[in-house]
Amino acid sequence: MKPQFEHPVCDECRSRLGNVFCALTEVQTTEMDAEKNCSVYKKGQIIFNEGNKPSGVYCVNKGKIKIYQTGEEGKEQILRLAKEGDVLGYRSLISGDVYSGTAAVMEDATVCFISKRTFFDFLHTNSDLSSKMMELLSHDLKEAESRLTGLAQKPVRERMAEALLMLHEFYGIDTDGSINATISREDIANIVGTATETTIRILSDFKSEKLIDLVGKKIKVNNHPGLMKTAHVFD
Amino acid sequence: MNRNTGLEEIIRNHIELAHFTIHKNDFVFKENDPPSGIYLINSGSIKIFKHEPDDQERILHLATEGDILGLHSVVNGFVYTNSAAAISDAEVSFISAKDFMELVNSNNTYKLLVMKNLCSRIDSMEDHIVRISEKMSDERFADTLLMLVDKYGINKSKELNVQLSIDELASYTCTSKSYMKKIITEFAHRGMITFSAGIIKVLNLGQIKNTAIVQNTVTVN
Numbered sequence: 001m002k003p004q005f006e007h008p009v010c011d012e013c014r015s016r017l018g019n020v021f022c023a024l025t026e027v028q029t030t031e032m033d034a035e036k037n038c039s040v041y042k043k044g045q046i047i048f049n050e051g052n053k054p055s056g057v058y059c060v061n062k063g064k065i066k067i068y069q070t071g072e073e074g075k076e077q078i079l080r081l082a083k084e085g086d087v088l089g090y091r092s093l094i095s096g097d098v099y100s101g102t103a104a105v106m107e108d109a110t111v112c113f114i115s116k117r118t119f120f121d122f123l124h125t126n127s128d129l130s131s132k133m134m135e136l137l138s139h140d141l142k143e144a145e146s147r148l149t150g151l152a153q154k155p156v157r158e159r160m161a162e163a164l165l166m167l168h169e170f171y172g173i174d175t176d177g178s179i180n181a182t183i184s185r186e187d188i189a190n191i192v193g194t195a196t197e198t199t200i201r202i203l204s205d206f207k208s209e210k211l212i213d214l215v216g217k218k219i220k221v222n223n224h225p226g227l228m229k230t231a232h233v234f235d
Numbered sequence: 236m237n238r239n240t241g242l243e244e245i246i247r248n249h250i251e252l253a254h255f256t257i258h259k260n261d262f263v264f265k266e267n268d269p270p271s272g273i274y275l276i277n278s279g280s281i282k283i284f285k286h287e288p289d290d291q292e293r294i295l296h297l298a299t300e301g302d303i304l305g306l307h308s309v310v311n312g313f314v315y316t317n318s319a320a321a322i323s324d325a326e327v328s329f330i331s332a333k334d335f336m337e338l339v340n341s342n343n344t345y346k347l348l349v350m351k352n353l354c355s356r357i358d359s360m361e362d363h364i365v366r367i368s369e370k371m372s373d374e375r376f377a378d379t380l381l382m383l384v385d386k387y388g389i390n391k392s393k394e395l396n397v398q399l400s401i402d403e404l405a406s407y408t409c410t411s412k413s414y415m416k417k418i419i420t421e422f423a424h425r426g427m428i429t430f431s432a433g434i435i436k437v438l439n440l441g442q443i444k445n446t447a448i449v450q451n452t453v454t455v456n
Contacts, residue, residue: 069361071369071449079361094347095354100361123347130346134339137353138307142316144360149285149293151367193368 007038008061008110015061015084020136023128031118038112047103047111048089054099056115058088063109064171064181067101068190076190079147081106081170090133091140093119107182151193154232159192160202161231164212166191168221178213178220206230242348243301246275246330249338253329257281263304263319263327270308270315272331276300279325280387280397284406285317294407295360297322297397299386307353309335322399370449372410376418377447379408380428380437389437398433422446 010021010033024032038061041047047058050069065082079101082088092099093116123130150162164179171181189199203219206212211227213220221227246252254277257263263274266286276298283296283304295317298304308315309332330338339345366375387397399407405415422428427443429436437443 069365071365075369077365077368079364091354091357094350095358096351097354097358100358124343127340127343127346130343130350131340134310134346134349134353137350137357138311141307141353141357141360142311142313144357144364145285145295145316148295148360148364148367149287151364 005038005040008112009033010036010112013061015059019059019085019087020129020132021059021087023126023132024122025126028122028126032114032122035118036112036114038110041105041109041111043105043108045105047105047109048099050100050102051098054089054092054116056113057090057093057119058103059112059114060084060086060088061110061112063105063111064107064183065103065109065111066106066187066190067103069101077193078187078191081167081191083171087136090119091137094133094137106184106187156192156194156198157202157205158231159194160188160199160206161211161227163188163192164206164219164221165224165227165231167219168224173221174218176215176218176220178215178218182217183219184217242303242345242352243275245338245345245348246273246303246335247328249330249334251330251334255327255329257321257325257327259321259324261321263321263325264315266316266318267314270305270312270332272329273306273309273335274304274319275328275330276302276304277326277328279321279323281319281325281327282322282403283317283319292402292406293409294403295363296356297382297386297407303352306349307356310339310349310353322403323397367409370447372408372414373418373421374447374449375410376404376408376415376422377443379404380435380443381447383435384437384440393436393438395435395437399435400433 010029021032041063047065048054060082062084065088066078067080067082067088068076068078070076088103089099123133150159154162167179167181167183171179174180185199186196189196192199203212203214207214211223211230213222257279263281278300281298281304282294283298284292284294287293304319305315339349366378370378383395383397387395389395401412401415405412408415410418419430423430425442427439427446429438
């Protein structure tokens with residue numbers, strides 16, 4: 001018999017804690033529960049494609065997702081990463097544009113889809129939710145600004161250190177102390193905005209400087225202050 | 236660049252607006268200042284920039300008539316995350332953070348307009364991020380020129396309706412000042428532009444458009 005996939009229940013979804021949908025009333029949460037569709041995505045699967053029209057938002061219950069734009073030469077530039085509790089695709093929905101990026105799964109994920117109609121219903125009737133969305137977008141803009149500043153000026157070695165610190169903070173650490181995400185070298189290159197070969201070279205430099213440890217695909221930050229120094233992060 | 240989201244009109248209709256003239260090179264607000272309010276540009280141009288750790292300016296955005304400044308800082312109540320300074324004399328209207336938030340909170344539709352405005356700013360910021368990692372400096376400078384033509388337009392003698400220093404052009408294009416000079420000379424040599432005393436004459440828009448397209452697969456570190 002085919003194993004039954006269990007739909008995550010919003011009310012019991014720990015991932016929801018801290019995201020914008022916390023602002024929903026009990027009735028709205030029940031409504032969302034009844035309306036939403038959840039799917040399991042395997043590594044490499046696409047959740048939505050750049051250039052497509054959005055029909056709703058996605059709420060990540062589990063897993064790790066990258067959002068990237070494909071350049072004119074076909075190279076990916078990763079713009080954001082998402083994990084459980086994050087909501088995806090709201091920007092295109094609000095601006096009425098097509099998706100500006102593609103969302104693809106880096107580690108197997110369970111993602112719930114909430115239709116455009118339901119999302120806008122909530123947004124229009126729940127002022128807590130609309131305030132939270134405003135704050136979320138303000139935060140996104142701030143992040144994009146600092147990303148641009150870092151990318152524009154820092155040499156690739158500093159950007160690599162910064163990216164590792166970001167991954168460390170964003171995903172937390174595993175029981176063995178390594179970053180709690182398996183991210184390919186190519187993905188790391190696309191976060192930093194450099195070539196894969198350069199990424200491999202710098203990672204092995206960092207390893208010989210004992211800043212990090214490489215265990216298979218996983219990365220362990222050994223010397224956090226050292227990495228901060230390399231990244232020239234002062235605050 | 237300047238997508239009117241309707242927010243502009245709502246701010247304009249507010250009673251408690253103050254009006255200022257910001258002279259060239261003067262600051263509208265500075266990075267890390269507490270966000271006192273939101274500025275709406277009525278005329279002139281203003282550069283939005285951040286300071287790099289080595290104190291260089293990184294221009295994020297050039298704002299002009301109809302643009303709203305300081306929005307995300309006021310909404311989140313953190314400090315201004317960037318600085319704004321006039322690159323030509325500018326007229327602005329000001330609404331205090333408190334008045335603005337009261338206005339926005341009075342109506343959910345207004346919040347949607349704020350969201351739309353923020354979305355378009357994030358979109359243009361991300362486009363910029365992709366450009367930097369993907370394009371060579373000369374391709375990016377061609378992009379800068381196209382953006383300037385689109386935003387400010389050119390007059391009868393083909394001059395851009397805005398004046399920027401080499402430093403500012405380099406800052407927006409994300410390249411060094413010396414390399415910026417080299418690219419400008421190269422563009423002038425190829426008959427695309429002339430540049431003297433801050434005035435850019437756009438001679439061959441078609442060729443600039445061609446230059447803006449990624450030419451070959453080279454990854455710049």
